[in-house]
Amino acid sequence: MKESNYSSSMTGLELAREYYFQVGRPMLEAQFPEYLPKIAAGLVGDGSECLGFDDEISRDHDFGPSFCLWLTKDDYDAVGEEMQHAYASLPGEFLGFPARNTSARGDGRVGVLEIRQFYGRYIGAEQPPKSLKRWLYLPEDKLAAVTAGAVFEDSLGEFSRIRAALAEYYPEDVRIKKIAARAAGMAQSGQYNYGRCMCRGDTVAASLALNEFVRQAMSMLYLLNRRYAPYYKWMFRGLRDLPILPEVPPLLLRLVRENPLRAENAWKAEKIRNPYLNQADERVELIERICVGVIEELKRQSLTSRNDDFLEAHTYELMERIRDPELHMCHVLEG
Structure with a gap:
């Protein structure tokens, strides 16, 4: 990509802001002055630049000088097509x-909306959303995108009114229900x-x-930090910005880098103290350290009072803390 020295260090959000104020807003002032007080402008939605994670690799598609203009339905019906034509010019x-190099599935992310x-x-x-059940089943990465x-x-x-309401995060009963589901999932997949x-x-299978x-x-880390988890490929990258349990991401990195074959071979030479846990497998220790860290944070947030290293044991108390009857009756893994 050919860039000037000035632009090489710019993030996608910085580029969008400069493009709007230097190019987009003057167009609106000249052609749509009566609508300018009713337009919201920015860059929100899909794309690594909205998360602040864009780099040279991610700029190969759906990246370039652009921004969004949001109108109410009445204003969009009245002038949306004309304004989009001006935007495209x-x-x-x-x-x-x-x-902007728009991909086959990247159309409609910017422009007049x-x-x-x-x-x-x-x-x-x-x-x-109006109901807690609706909150429970909304795709979390979509909530991350719009906030x-x-x-x-x-x-x-x-x-901004809608965006601010979503940014307030899940209602607490929904957050606790999701935490219970993650605790059960971590125990089932990792500890068991x-x-x-x-x-x-x-x-x-391992x-x-x-x-x-x-x-x-x-x-679980996002839930404990009260942050929406982004699209899966950015989930680990986003952990850098979370203040609660900063010691866990490095453990996750070690967990995925550990050689499973070495762990499997070490089994034969290790005196087994537990028939289901290979004490020579570093991943077993890392999983337990992560789970213990999560349990300690659950205690700090007054979500559990149990003294048990098995996360599954904490799900019962978590479920009991849910006040909404409908959410309380859900299966522990729901959400």
Whole structure:
């Protein structure tokens, strides 16, 4: 990618902000001055640049000078098509960056958008959700997408009102229900099934159990930090910014880098103290250290009072802390 010295260090959000204020806003002032006080402008939604994670690798698609303009339905019906035409006529290159390279499935992420339709793509018609069950089943990465990025200006406030309500995070009963599900999932996949699969010598099943444990553990960290987990490929990257349990991500990294074959071979030389846990497998120790760290944080947040290293044992108390009858009756793994 050909860039000037100035643009080479810019993030995607910085680029979008500069492009809007230097190119986009002057266009609106000249062609749509009466609508300017009613337009929300920014960059929100899908894309690594909205999360602040963009790099040279991620810039090969759906990246370039661009921004979003959000209108109410009435204003969109009145002027949306005309405004989109004006947006499309803006210069593509800016500050050394080439025009946005839209992928086959990346259309509609930027440009002129209707507020309710924009949020509808991510969370449906209820904006924000009205029921706890609806909150429970919303895709978390979609909630992360609509609360990431930046709003550059929004005089009307309608777009920001919905965004702020979503950014307040899950209702506490929903958060606790999800924490209970992650605790059960971590116990089942990591503390229980990984060791048993390795005991059988089934390294494929053990790898699946380990991957599930890592996914569940990362999700648990986001829940304990009250942050929405982003799209799966950015989940680990996003852990760098979480203040609670910063010691766990390095353990997860060691967990996935450990050689499973070495652990399997070591089994034969190790005197077995537990028929289902290979004490020579460093992953067993790492899994336990991660789970103990999570349990200690659950105690700090007054979500459990039990003294048990097995996460499954804490799910019962977690479920008892849910006040909503409908959520309380859900299976522990739901959510």
